Amino acid sequence: MSVKKKFKGLSDKAVAWLFIGPSVFLLLAINIYPLIYAIRMSFTNFYANKIGREPQFVGLKNYIKVLNKEAIWEKMQVTANFMFWTLLLQAVIGLGLALLLNRKFKGNELLTTLIVLPMMLSPAVVGVFWTYLYNPQVGLFNYVVNFFYDFGSFDMIGSSELAPWSIVIVDTWMWTPFTMLICLAGLRSVPNYLYEAAEVDRASKWQQFIYITLPSVLPFLLLALLFRGIENFKMFDMVVELTSGGPGSATELASINLKREAFEKWKTGYSSAFAVILFVTIFGFGNVYVKVMNKIKER
Amino acid sequence: MKKIMILLFVSLFTFSANSNAKSITLGWAAWDPANALQELTKEFTAETGIDVNFEFVPWPNFADRMLNELNNKGKTFDLLIGDSQWIGAGAVYGHYVKLNDFFDKEGISMNDFSPATVYAYSTWPKGSENYYALPAMGDALAWAYRKDWFDRPELKSEFKKKHGYDLGVPASWDQLYDMCTFFQGREIDGQKRYGAAINTERGSEGITMGVTAAMYAWGMEYENPNKPYDMEGYFNSPQAVEAVEFYRKLYEDCAPPGHSDAYMVANLDAYKSGQVAFQMNWYAFWPGVSKEDSDGRVSGFFANPKQNVAAATLGGQGISVVKYSDKQDLALEYIKWFARPDVQQKWWDLGGYSCHNDVLNSPSFPTSTVYAQGFLDSMGIVKDFWQEPTFVELMLPMQEAIHDYVVNGKGTAKGALDKIIEEWVEVFEADGKL
Numbered sequence: 122m123s124v125k126k127k128f129k130g131l132s133d134k135a136v137a138w139l140f141i142g143p144s145v146f147l148l149l150a151i152n153i154y155p156l157i158y159a160i161r162m163s164f165t166n167f168y169a170n171k172i173g174r175e176p177q178f179v180g181l182k183n184y185i186k187v188l189n190k191e192a193i194w195e196k197m198q199v200t201a202n203f204m205f206w207t208l209l210l211q212a213v214i215g216l217g218l219a220l221l222l223n224r225k226f227k228g229n230e231l232l233t234t235l236i237v238l239p240m241m242l243s244p245a246v247v248g249v250f251w252t253y254l255y256n257p258q259v260g261l262f263n264y265v266v267n268f269f270y271d272f273g274s275f276d277m278i279g280s281s282e283l284a285p286w287s288i289v290i291v292d293t294w295m296w297t298p299f300t301m302l303i304c305l306a307g308l309r310s311v312p313n314y315l316y317e318a319a320e321v322d323r324a325s326k327w328q329q330f331i332y333i334t335l336p337s338v339l340p341f342l343l344l345a346l347l348f349r350g351i352e353n354f355k356m357f358d359m360v361v362e363l364t365s366g367g368p369g370s371a372t373e374l375a376s377i378n379l380k381r382e383a384f385e386k387w388k389t390g391y392s393s394a395f396a397v398i399l400f401v402t403i404f405g406f407g408n409v410y411v412k413v414m415n416k417i418k419e420r
Numbered sequence: 421m422k423k424i425m426i427l428l429f430v431s432l433f434t435f436s437a438n439s440n441a442k443s444i445t446l447g448w449a450a451w452d453p454a455n456a457l458q459e460l461t462k463e464f465t466a467e468t469g470i471d472v473n474f475e476f477v478p479w480p481n482f483a484d485r486m487l488n489e490l491n492n493k494g495k496t497f498d499l500l501i502g503d504s505q506w507i508g509a510g511a512v513y514g515h516y517v518k519l520n521d522f523f524d525k526e527g528i529s530m531n532d533f534s535p536a537t538v539y540a541y542s543t544w545p546k547g548s549e550n551y552y553a554l555p556a557m558g559d560a561l562a563w564a565y566r567k568d569w570f571d572r573p574e575l576k577s578e579f580k581k582k583h584g585y586d587l588g589v590p591a592s593w594d595q596l597y598d599m600c601t602f603f604q605g606r607e608i609d610g611q612k613r614y615g616a617a618i619n620t621e622r623g624s625e626g627i628t629m630g631v632t633a634a635m636y637a638w639g640m641e642y643e644n645p646n647k648p649y650d651m652e653g654y655f656n657s658p659q660a661v662e663a664v665e666f667y668r669k670l671y672e673d674c675a676p677p678g679h680s681d682a683y684m685v686a687n688l689d690a691y692k693s694g695q696v697a698f699q700m701n702w703y704a705f706w707p708g709v710s711k712e713d714s715d716g717r718v719s720g721f722f723a724n725p726k727q728n729v730a731a732a733t734l735g736g737q738g739i740s741v742v743k744y745s746d747k748q749d750l751a752l753e754y755i756k757w758f759a760r761p762d763v764q765q766k767w768w769d770l771g772g773y774s775c776h777n778d779v780l781n782s783p784s785f786p787t788s789t790v791y792a793q794g795f796l797d798s799m800g801i802v803k804d805f806w807q808e809p810t811f812v813e814l815m816l817p818m819q820e821a822i823h824d825y826v827v828n829g830k831g832t833a834k835g836a837l838d839k840i841i842e843e844w845v846e847v848f849e850a851d852g853k854l
Contacts, residue, residue, distance in 0.1 A: 170491045260678075276678050365621075368824070387813070
């Protein structure tokens with residue numbers, strides 16, 4: 122029987138399954154199965170490095186332990202601070218840059234290319250070279266700051282007050298271009314006739330921005346922030362290279378702590394519970410956020 | 421076409437010949453001694469025809485990379501020069517081949533090696549006669565200082581006037597502090613200098629190795645000698661608390677700016693670039709430091725200073741055969757060769773730290789290099805971190821709590837040590853030791 126004949130009698134549904142089958146299989150194998158496995162592990166006292174030791178069922182003990190651990194809440198607070206400031210700064214600066222680049226001027230393309238360069242770099246590389254930039258003795262960062270105001274020598278990475286800001290600055294530097302690009306796409310999709318009509322109605326530039334530009338670009342901005350929020354919730358490489366989570370645990374984000382518990386301390390059961398809690402948190406927030414975003418779009 | 425076919429056949433033949441050649445792979449950290457070992461091993465290949473491939477992993481990733489490999493029963497390495505603290509996990513989880521029968525068969529006696537190194541690098545349970553490694557690289561945490569600055573008459577007299585004793589090798593941590601503060605912020609030859617580059621690294625083991633150098637010197641014990649794993653009152657004794665407080669004072673008053681996450685290479689860099697008067701580091705780095713200073717005019721070296729007791733943090737490694745290797749016979753052949761006294765002498769000559777008694781007890785050894793006597797002194801007083809199979813789980817809370825106190829300035833020394841004990845109790849309970 123020829124291949125043509127063999128597939129001739131397939132229904133639309135069967136063809137659809139044929140196309141999505143490999144994706145569904147991969148999704149199940151790479152995402153769903155590990156998730157179910159992790160959920161199962163989270164109810165045991167399993168240690169992946171203790172060969173030959175059978176995991177025992179411990180009920181909700183790991184979850185209770187995670188939720189009652191003060192250090193975990195400290196890490197969650199560090200993560201929340203990091204997310205709040207990075208998202209805020211990236212939204213404001215990204216939108217500002219998009220508004221700037223939406224105007225036609227000489228060198229627009231070159232400036233856009235230069236601005237998007239940081240997000241093309243590897244986060245680990247960014248982390249390493251910012252450690253040099255932040256060096257209080259030879260780093261450019263101190264020099265630039267002191268050029269504008271003489272703060273004297275200060276250590277961005279070694280000080281518990283400044284270290285959280287050091288990671289916020291680097292993430293903002295690296296990922297603001299992403300927010301900017303998405304906002305720029307939004308700005309370019311606003312039809313010109315809206316502004317022409319506003320001009321006819323003698324609306325000021327500020328009113329045009331508030332009543333036309335901002336509502337049009339807001340769904341795009343929210344989408345960019347959703348992506349950045351998810352990424353920053355699981356931020357790992359850049360921060361590890363930059364501060365190793367220090368000083369002390371001043372910049373130890375939840376994901377860094379999770380990695381340490383899972384693959385350095387090998388507390389597989391405990392870290393699975395922690396991972397499930399983080400997953401539920403981000404999944405819950407993500408869902409609420411998408412619903413809010415859809416409502417804004419509908420308006 | 422004919423030429424292409426010939427080329428193809430030759431390539432295939434070469435590939436097949438190479439894949440059949442006898443070869444083993446040795447894993448270690450990427451540092452100066454590894455290069456010396458690579459050089460030394462050329463003689464092994466010449467003698468036996470066995471090629472040795474090397475995979476050297478940078479220190480910050482060394483433990484992660486190697487322990488993951490062992491936990492996954494990987495076959496990448498036939499031989500592994502693993503850290504002293506891994507011996508417990510290597511033995512208990514069956515990662516390393518037990519070498520007793522092999523040693524007996526080949527006439528290799530552990531009595532031929534320095535007792536401190538056999539105890540630290542080879543045995544599990546500690547002090548037993550179960551050997552899982554051959555002592556390969558003796559090491560301890562020590563200090564280097566800028567002898568050329570110390571020899572300046574104007575600095576010497578100023579120091580003596582201020583402190584009432586001579587500027588020289590510090591006899592205690594108190595003296596070390598005096599000297600560090602003396603140099604802190606001082607301008608020498610038109611450049612601002614600082615006191616000491618000490619371990620403050622957060623990610624792997626750096627700050628723990630550094631702070632324990634002080635804690636051991638203050639007389640800290642990990643546990644009650646009569647009741648294993650009973651740490652209360654020992655690890656957080658008043659002496660231990662004082663030592664941790666002192667280490668923070670040393671960091672705050674004597675470290676160069678930005679030295680908040682520094683370990684081996686960062687300390688070396690700070691010293692070599694002329695920023696600091698002292699650096700804390702492993703003996704393994706001294707051959708490199710003294711290489712460009714053959715007359716010993718610039719740098720001097722000394723063992724960890726005494727405070728209440730003479731003690732030093734142990735470094736170093738033993739060489740083990742990986743249980744999952746398919747080439748254990750070839751790997752054992754390497755160990756047999758490496759244990760030979762003549763090879764051990766060459767090892768020392770090339771910059772490796774032999775643990776063989778024939779080398780260490782040779783009359784010429786103490787004067788063979790400027791740091792040889794210090795090495796002998798240190799190896800007699802070494803103390804190590806827990807060598808339990810769970811040592812990583814024990815190391816991480818200490819890294820975090822000590823970094824939080826020393827660098828971050830958070831809480832108290834007693835609070836940090838109490839927190840570490842709390843976490844350690846949890847680890848020992850999970851491991852069934854408590």
